Amino acid sequence: MDKMNGAQLTIKLLERFGVDIIAGIPGGSNLPLYDALSHSTTIRHVLARHEQGAGFIAQGMARSSGRPAVCFATSGPGATNVMTALADAKLDSIPIICITGQVPQSLIGTDAFQEIDTYGMSIPITKHNFLVRSARELLEVIPAAFRIAGEGRPGPVLIDIPKDVQLEMIEFADWPAMPQRECVKHYRKQDILQAAAMINAAERPILYLGGGIRHGNAHDAAIRLAEKNNLPTTMTLLGLGSMPTNHPLALGMLGMHAARYTNLILEECDLLLVAGARFDDRATGKIAEFCPGAKVIHIDIDPGEINKLRTAHLQLVGDAGSVLAELLPQVESKNRQDWLNRMAFLKKENPFIMPGADDPCMPYGLIRQIAALADHETLIATDVGKHQMWVAQAYPFCRPRQLLTSGGLGTMGFGLPAAIGASLAHPQKTVVCFSGDGSILMNIQELATAVEQRANVKIFVLDNTSLGLVRQQQNLFFGKQYFASEYQHHVDFVTIARGFGMQAFALGASDDPVATLTKAMQTQGPCLVHVPIGRNEEVYPMVPPGAANKEMIGGENHASA
Amino acid sequence: MQALKESYPCPPSDASGQKVLELTVNNHPGVMSHICGLFSRRAFNMEGILCMPIGDGKLSRIWIQIAGNSHLDQIVKQLEKLEDVRSAVLHPAEHEVFAKLEEYFQGS
Ligand SMILES: Cc1ncc(C[n+]2csc(CCOP(=O)(O)OP(=O)(O)O)c2C)c(N)n1
Ligand SMILES: [Mg+2]
Numbered sequence: 001m002d003k004m005n006g007a008q009l010t011i012k013l014l015e016r017f018g019v020d021i022i023a024g025i026p027g028g029s030n031l032p033l034y035d036a037l038s039h040s041t042t043i044r045h046v047l048a049r050h051e052q053g054a055g056f057i058a059q060g061m062a063r064s065s066g067r068p069a070v071c072f073a074t075s076g077p078g079a080t081n082v083m084t085a086l087a088d089a090k091l092d093s094i095p096i097i098c099i100t101g102q103v104p105q106s107l108i109g110t111d112a113f114q115e116i117d118t119y120g121m122s123i124p125i126t127k128h129n130f131l132v133r134s135a136r137e138l139l140e141v142i143p144a145a146f147r148i149a150g151e152g153r154p155g156p157v158l159i160d161i162p163k164d165v166q167l168e169m170i171e172f173a174d175w176p177a178m179p180q181r182e183c184v185k186h187y188r189k190q191d192i193l194q195a196a197a198m199i200n201a202a203e204r205p206i207l208y209l210g211g212g213i214r215h216g217n218a219h220d221a222a223i224r225l226a227e228k229n230n231l232p233t234t235m236t237l238l239g240l241g242s243m244p245t246n247h248p249l250a251l252g253m254l255g256m257h258a259a260r261y262t263n264l265i266l267e268e269c270d271l272l273l274v275a276g277a278r279f280d281d282r283a284t285g286k287i288a289e290f291c292p293g294a295k296v297i298h299i300d301i302d303p304g305e306i307n308k309l310r311t312a313h314l315q316l317v318g319d320a321g322s323v324l325a326e327l328l329p330q331v332e333s334k335n336r337q338d339w340l341n342r343m344a345f346l347k348k349e350n351p352f353i354m355p356g357a358d359d360p361c362m363p364y365g366l367i368r369q370i371a372a373l374a375d376h377e378t379l380i381a382t383d384v385g386k387h388q389m390w391v392a393q394a395y396p397f398c399r400p401r402q403l404l405t406s407g408g409l410g411t412m413g414f415g416l417p418a419a420i421g422a423s424l425a426h427p428q429k430t431v432v433c434f435s436g437d438g439s440i441l442m443n444i445q446e447l448a449t450a451v452e453q454r455a456n457v458k459i460f461v462l463d464n465t466s467l468g469l470v471r472q473q474q475n476l477f478f479g480k481q482y483f484a485s486e487y488q489h490h491v492d493f494v495t496i497a498r499g500f501g502m503q504a505f506a507l508g509a510s511d512d513p514v515a516t517l518t519k520a521m522q523t524q525g526p527c528l529v530h531v532p533i534g535r536n537e538e539v540y541p542m543v544p545p546g547a548a549n550k551e552m553i554g555g556e557n558h559a560s561a
Numbered sequence: 562m563q564a565l566k567e568s569y570p571c572p573p574s575d576a577s578g579q580k581v582l583e584l585t586v587n588n589h590p591g592v593m594s595h596i597c598g599l600f601s602r603r604a605f606n607m608e609g610i611l612c613m614p615i616g617d618g619k620l621s622r623i624w625i626q627i628a629g630n631s632h633l634d635q636i637v638k639q640l641e642k643l644e645d646v647r648s649a650v651l652h653p654a655e656h657e658v659f660a661k662l663e664e665y666f667q668g669s
Contacts (some may be wrong), residue, residue, distance in 0.1 A: 222596075303642075
């Protein structure tokens, strides 16, 4: 018989399920958990400076490793602070487990100090959540949380544990095992054969890969299928890296900030083979005009995504890696010369234009220069804004889980803590964080965490003294009425970083920018590089929100026109 | 697998009459929030709902009346994704469970 309190039981279960790092902040109602954690010899606690930071640190660990990661917050303000990171994980299907303290059950419903309905508040932004009512329930709830977070389409799980449950003593005979994840497979052999027949019969097929490829470890299968049948392949923001950028079949990202040729060739396809993607409006533009002549084969592990926005002619509900591997032997080797010629022609006529690609002080040039200094193992985190889209367009991604970016929720403040989390999970790798002068301020306090943890993160702040992507929309769609998007007061980011005890470099003051960037990339531990960027550097092409993808603004090939 | 309709975006599954959904769910204080929240946040139309524990009280039965022009396929699939939903059965015609209750819902 084992005897312990609920908090000790929680920590022991986390240890048994292989958790080795927890990010969080203590407070009145999770102190028993912290007391139990202080006695753990296998779990390292990472003290964040804001619970949103803790949530994104957990996300950084989960996104880079694929394994569920854990964060802690106290009741009330701790719980409300962590909500944004949970919502972000929900929309991008990231497996994190958030354990919050709650006021004792006797006080629930009395408006007690730091009482908030954490359970009710987190329903719409988690895959599932629990309010634990006895220490014994923990024996079921904690294993279930790990199963749910990782099973099928992954997602965040919240466990709210009242303080009296944390302190309740229980005796029990057996430790629960890690529950088996159920394997989803709702298709038959004949569906595979029909899909293969549709692919073989298509004249202008395109493979469209999303974030599900990374979850399903399906990139190898996807690349082999594309190569065998010569399928031009496009990727969503979260799918980037599924096929290396320099692969001859790779079309890069589709949608709002895609290269012109990518959106144009999608217009012409007659078959769209979709795997682990969900027809998000940033990818499809006006859905009714997306790939107008295409039949759709939709592969997804979540049946709810099939026919949600675009009717599938054939659905294959299951793990993307397994489905693609089963398709491979059934699909013919094809050279598709006409279609590839058409792709090459559209690419030549409508290439992706990268102004300033050779100047390391310009957005594209900076990103290309960092890529040249990085190795294949380097992880890339971004914040949200123009800088994020420049990275998505210009960084040569070579593998899944290399890019950590907030796609579905588009959360400013994601980048720095996510980079710290990735670095904690992969201490031997360099993690680059591209941020903006707006976004970095949304979780700037985590610079302290980065220094304290000696996280190997290199932060590049692209400072255009504005909320750039908002300003760009005002430029294009609101008659240049720049309102609330230009900062009047300029922050000295280099001094701020140094104030946190971090090395910092000012690229604007450097005589030799390449040397400065090289030095930053070679710095041991964390550092920050301030990069001044002109306010008028825009992200092109751009599809106006709500318009069809063929209606792109900017990025024209003036050389050949 | 049958080939589906060629048109898109996906049309409502059925444009006529009301439908009744029968759910078997885990019985705990949060489950109604999960179900009702799903309907409101996905803009699914719920016209009526009944919930009572069944058996030894570990499970509950929920009856939901929905408008016929709803995206029934999506409603069922999203409900089935909820961890607390054990089963979801769609009754194609108007179900007598709501008809029998009519006398309790008279007047304006
Ligand atoms: C938390 C949050 N608030 C507001 C927005 C809306 N928004 C999208 S991009 C953006 C500007 C980002 O500015 P910055 O980080 O400086 O990036 P830039 O576009 O200038 O590169 C804003 C305000 C958002 N995405 N997230
Ligand atoms: Mg900016």
